[in-house]
Amino acid sequence: MSKVITIDPVTRLEGHGKITLKLDARGEVENAHFHVTQVRGFEKFSEGRPFYEMPALMARICGICPVSHLIASAKACESIMAVEIPHTAAQLRRMLNLAQMVQSHALSFFYLASPDLLLGMDADPSTRHLFGVAAAYPELGRAGIGLRRFGQHIIELLGEKRIHPGWVVPGGVTEPLTPAKRDEILAMLPEARAGVQLALKSYKEITYRFEQEIAHFASFPSLFMGLINDDETVEFTDGALRLIDANGNIVADGITAKKFTEVIGEAVEPYSYTKFAYYKPYGYPEGSYRVGPLARLNIAKSFGTPLADTELRQFKQVENGPVRGSFHYHYARLIEMLHGVEKIEHILNDPQILDKHVRATAGVNRLEGAGQAEAPRGTLMHNYKVDSNGKITWANLVIATGQNNNAMNQGVLQAARHFVHGEKLSDGILNRLEAVIRTFDPCLSCSTHAFGKMPLRIELINSDGECVDITQR
């Protein structure tokens, strides 16, 4: 008799999703799915709006990474305008995106993942949360909160708001940087740098405890994709995409936003509202790939900043070739935070950073435009079509979570086959299945939040549709 186990919702994620496991008659896992159960509709209801409204509208998709949507959207608009933005505006946007990356990674690592990493996957769930970390590891807790504040405060300084700043607009940014704000950000850097270094040290000290998780949390060969500069350094805001295979061979390079939809397709599965992106020449699902911190570190040769480059060299020793274990998304995330702090300092020391010319202007010069950027959790692409008056007639967004969707599903299946045997699930096993998803830090629907208490309920249903076991917390 086959059985289905449902984990709904998956906790400590951005947004709401559920996991189902199908067991065979012997109680072994036959299949697993990660379902994204929300539907949004931003692409549809933006139709008819003026294109220059798009950055502000699209930023509302997400409360954690609105900056990435702002930037990808503004770049798509600039493609429609056929303008190149001023150097200073590009640098300021880069800094804003890095600040967002730091605060988002801090949320993912310290608030969502560190309870599992520091307290243990099998720790009592009543203490396996941020408060448990704060009580047991206050120094790390302070570092996490400090890094969130660091990133958020830079966003607020530049964009006047921590969430959904309106500062990034088609053509550049609305206001230049002032010397006072530059100096304030520079003064925050040492504490932020120390916080990341502390977290990196702690992570390296505890990874030996997670041998099983490292081996079975979405650890398999796949393609990897991310933005990269011409000098093969990691890039978050500009550059072009590179796709490599599991052995590190370059599959495709120099993929601009305009070319994105020529090479990347989107498949649909009946069990999820999130699409499944794939590399078209390989077809679906063979062309599925991973994006985000792990992919970015796998495709790049360096960061171009000294401390992060030292860490990257160690990271590349983890496996022989590209790192396949998704558990190491956490490691990659910390190294990216270190780079973010370093790169922000580098940008602030750009002699042109206080330049007042930060915006280019133009009307509709093309009827279609696309823009891409790296969100904290992976590559983000916005593609718009407009009429001659600049009204949106069609929009498509390819988000990081969709690009990691197949890997997350395969990862849950891999972990479930290793950890789940029989009908009864312990909390530790349940937590491991959720933790697979957490490694990817998916953003299912950040701008929607639960009202009230979020329950976690697991049902074991037999092939006759009868519920044979329920676990709830």
Add this chain to the structure above:
Amino acid sequence: MENVWTLHKGKAMKPAISTARMKCLVLACGNPLRSDDAVGLELARYAREWIRDWEAVAVVISATQWTPELAAEIASAESVIFLDCCTDNAPGKVALRVVEPCERVQPSTHHLHAAELLALSRDLYDALPLRAFLLTIGAASLAMHEGISDTVADALPIAKEKLKEVLKICLAR
């Protein structure tokens, strides 16, 4: 829409623990698109106006949700006044109570309660305000709507009076 961190704008970010503790921190929580949920923000506006006449260091922060980062602000305050609506009390009922850090928590990464924020401040920074108050008004409606209900609007003068009293206590030399 109320700006968060309003009084921080353009000023240096406060250290997690300042050498000179701020006299009073007012933390308001609410969503202006959810009817009476916005009442904390309305009280924060009143507090902001009222403390202008005081020389003491005071900060008012309005947020849609209370997030863990606010523990750092709490750790640097002598007194904290939390402002929120509530669903536990009868609609329009004004309640003022002392808040203590809780021992057991059911945390969310998106939203914490006043007692949880105090506990986090204690655990992370080994610091608690000398006094912490929670002022609430019972919500009559949390529907998707801009503007508070008549029931809660009628209760606002009482809540403002209580807020003024507690501000006086917190700002007293």
